[in-house]
Amino acid sequence: MSHPTASTPLLDIRNMDVAYGGIRAVRQLNLHVHPGERVALIGANGAGKSTTLRAICGLVPLAAGSIDYQGRSLAGQPVHAMVRQGLVMVPEGRGIFPQLTIEENLHMGAYSRQDKINFAQELQQVYQRFPRLAERRLQTAGTLSGGEQQLLAMGRAILSKPKLLLLDEPTMGLAPIMVDKIFEVIEDIAQQGVTILLIEQNARLALEVSQRGYVLESGELTLQGPARDLLHDPKVRAAYLGE
Template identity: 90%
Template sequence: MTEAQANTNTQAQTPMLDIRGIDVAYGGIRAVRHLNLHVQPGELVALIGANGAGKSTTLRAICGLVPLAAGAIHYKGHSLAGQPVHAMVRQGLVMVPEGRGIFPQLTIEENLHMGSYSRKDAINVAQELEQVYQRFPRLAERRLQTAGTLSGGEQQMLAMGRAILSRPQLLLLDEPTMGLAPIMVDKIFEVIEDISRQGVTILLIEQNARLALEVSQRGYVLESGELTLQGPAGELLHDPKVRAAYLGE
């Protein structure tokens, strides 16, 4: 197959996520305007931008946590309009929110089981739980400890482990390394790359634009609620505007 044929096939493929001209407003303020974005099956795509650009709002809109003022969002070819969050999870659309969203009064193991609450394959769940513990030995050591006593990095591990147990097909990651020490940032990005290699489609919002683009195939740049740049991640890494605004150069 030639490169041109491969590109044609990719373009003809139904996107895993297809965002078409959405607007999201808070009161009279439009936080996201005319946003068009797509993620193909198996892709790792980064959405970068400054604080307040509308990145987290975009993820919340995908999950139906904020209403659309205009436009449409499709997942695997079907509209997400009116679908409750628990139905999305059962269909493989899973978000790890900014701030991790763990249950602080539950143990680590109880939190992880919350990720598999809709699954009926108990044997597989048990096996995958042990795989999560192998991936995150700190969680295994403290599995009976309440989640609220964990450090920020350990809580992020827990949130990622819980998402893995949901068996995501599309994983939305909202600032997974915010506030973490550099060594923990590296660990989280190792996990993100590993999940991607396993075939999970990922839309990544991340404050560390360089790392996000280095692990992604494509990227989008959001400024004041509007897309200003998009393209292959490698090209965005070398774009002078991106380097000046987000890479500290």
């Protein structure tokens, strides 16, 4: 059994293929994320971005290749075991429990934690960060606006103590003011040392908040490199930055 070293990526995807009904949604994907990094995966709708995150979490099977986390294969691991190891995803469409209260949703974040000693203090920190959630903590989550639901999903993820946070389209369908708020939260989470893999339709914001980026087109990686280089790449500017 291999053990991680300082140079081992936290997440290491090698030659990954994912197929849906015979169609290869992702082909020969090689992607890695080192501890403490912020990495963006950008591309058009249907490029295979969400499929990549779902494959990492074991929600869709691999047709080929491997995914290692902390130096060990994720093959066959149930989602709750991944969460216990600090691999946490905020899915597209938030994935909150609409019938539960805000507070109950946040408590679900600690569901798989081994240490719950500091949970009450951390819950208060989430409420300080998101006063809207504090004001409405006894309201059912389904009554919140889309932006508030996204903040709730982020708050719940923070409380699950992630080492690697996978964010799938966190600003989809949100008003510009909420988009800015979500990106402030992403910066804040990163400052606390959490490693982030971000999928985001707003390629400019995704690259501005990240250190490195990958560009996925029709299931294949076409570009990768430092985020600032991709921001100035003519192809990226034409295809994803509206220039």
